[in-house]
Amino acid sequence: MPSVYINTDRKPLTGLPPPNPKVKSFHQALPLYRPTPLVSLPEIAQQLGIQYLLVKDESSRLGLPAFKILGASWATARAVAKHVGLETRFLATSENIDNDLSLKNLASAAQTADLALYAATDGNHGRAVGRMAKYLGIKARIFIPGMVDEETKSKIASEGAAVEVVNGSYDQTMIATKLACDQHEGGKGLLISDTALEIEDEVPQWIVEGYQTMFDEIEEQIREATGRQTITHVIVPVGAGSLACAVVTHFSTPRSPKPEIMTVEPESAACLKASLEAGKMTSVHATYTICTGMCCGTLSASVWPILREGVTVASTVNDQEVDKAIHTLQEYSISTGPCGAASFAAIQKLARVEGIQLGPNSVVIILCTEAKRGYELRA
Numbered sequence: 419m420p421s422v423y424i425n426t427d428r429k430p431l432t433g434l435p436p437p438n439p440k441v442k443s444f445h446q447a448l449p450l451y452r453p454t455p456l457v458s459l460p461e462i463a464q465q466l467g468i469q470y471l472l473v474k475d476e477s478s479r480l481g482l483p484a485f486k487i488l489g490a491s492w493a494t495a496r497a498v499a500k501h502v503g504l505e506t507r508f509l510a511t512s513e514n515i516d517n518d519l520s521l522k523n524l525a526s527a528a529q530t531a532d533l534a535l536y537a538a539t540d541g542n543h544g545r546a547v548g549r550m551a552k553y554l555g556i557k558a559r560i561f562i563p564g565m566v567d568e569e570t571k572s573k574i575a576s577e578g579a580a581v582e583v584v585n586g587s588y589d590q591t592m593i594a595t596k597l598a599c600d601q602h603e604g605g606k607g608l609l610i611s612d613t614a615l616e617i618e619d620e621v622p623q624w625i626v627e628g629y630q631t632m633f634d635e636i637e638e639q640i641r642e643a644t645g646r647q648t649i650t651h652v653i654v655p656v657g658a659g660s661l662a663c664a665v666v667t668h669f670s671t672p673r674s675p676k677p678e679i680m681t682v683e684p685e686s687a688a689c690l691k692a693s694l695e696a697g698k699m700t701s702v703h704a705t706y707t708i709c710t711g712m713c714c715g716t717l718s719a720s721v722w723p724i725l726r727e728g729v730t731v732a733s734t735v736n737d738q739e740v741d742k743a744i745h746t747l748q749e750y751s752i753s754t755g756p757c758g759a760a761s762f763a764a765i766q767k768l769a770r771v772e773g774i775q776l777g778p779n780s781v782v783i784i785l786c787t788e789a790k791r792g793y794e795l796r797a
């Protein structure tokens with residue numbers, strides 16, 4: 419199976435939500451907020467024959483080692499607000515978040531309503547939901563598939579969350595989590611899922627909305643890094659596809675040039691590439707990869723219609739390529755884990771593929787989504 423698919427059969431995207439300016443002001447008010455770096459790698463750009471290669475380094479985001487807290491925090495806040503009747507305050511009516519939606523006030527509303535958070539995860543999302551529960555002073559139950567390692571499990575538990583192992587795949591874990599949330603006893607369980615089982619599920623859409631802050635920062639940093647506002651390509655890692663959906667949504671607003679959105683998945687869990695090739699949403703049997711956060715066999719239902727039209731190129735990488743990319747990035751002082759290095763592994767490949775418009779004027783951003791962590795490279 420070729421590792422690159424060029425999606426030529428795309429229709430113009432319409433009806434995507436405009437950016438919500440409140441997202442960034444909400445994040446700015448959270449503990450430990452600061453923009454993550456956008457790092458230029460001129461030597462590698464030269465080797466690849468492009469003008470700029472810029473790495474958005476999400477290895478430390480709001481005090482956690484991955485970007486996922488951006489979506490988990492915003493979606494949790496909206497879910498709590500909806501439950502206590504404050505939902506409209508989150509709509510994009512003005513730039514700033516109201517003071518009465520501070521973490522302190524949301525915490526007291528969540529505690530009064532006796533809320534508990536539920537999430538399925540293969541690591542980063544669950545830890546982020548656990549952190550939000552800690553901030554709000556409420557309980558969290560986080561469900562993980564059996565293949566998740568002990569270190570990841572104990573990091574989630576370190577947030578104070580109850581961690582429960584499901585003997586099955588990520589897709590089966592999601593279903594088990596929903597069931598447990600529906601059966602929550604005492605108070606009310608809120609399911610903070612980063613993957614939609616149904617196209618109209620609103621929490622996964624809030625997760626996508628929460629990633630907006632990353633792009634707001636990039637828009638501010640790009641001029642400083644390159645002297646211009648131009649971005650020609652963005653390479654984004656895909657698990658269930660929420661981050662890629664946020665990328666497509668952000669760059670669908672009128673601008674010239676319009677960046678090409680290129681995705682990367684593990685060879686062993688390439689459900690987006692399989693779906694694009696089939697022309698319909700398609701599940702794959704996901705098997706072990708060091709890119710744990712990207713090991714999803716099925717896309718989030720709500721992202722598929724957007725990715726189908728918005729992704730220009732879908733690529734896959736294997737664990738050996740990712741491992742090599744981790745070590746190369748390390749030489750440039752970028753310390754990342756497998757999901758973070760996957761987009762770097764992909765650009766090495768994409769730069770050599772005929773039919774892909776990468777050249778001396780290209781300004782390429784790669785999303786490097788997690789910090790360095792241990793992994794087991796299997797033969």
Ligand SMILES: Cc1ncc(COP(=O)(O)O)c(C=O)c1O
Nearest residue numbers: 657658659660661711757787788
């Ligand atoms: C570190 C990391 N990178 C990338 C992804 C993929 O994001 P998405 O599931 O939104 O496609 C994940 C998902 O958990 C992740 O943890």
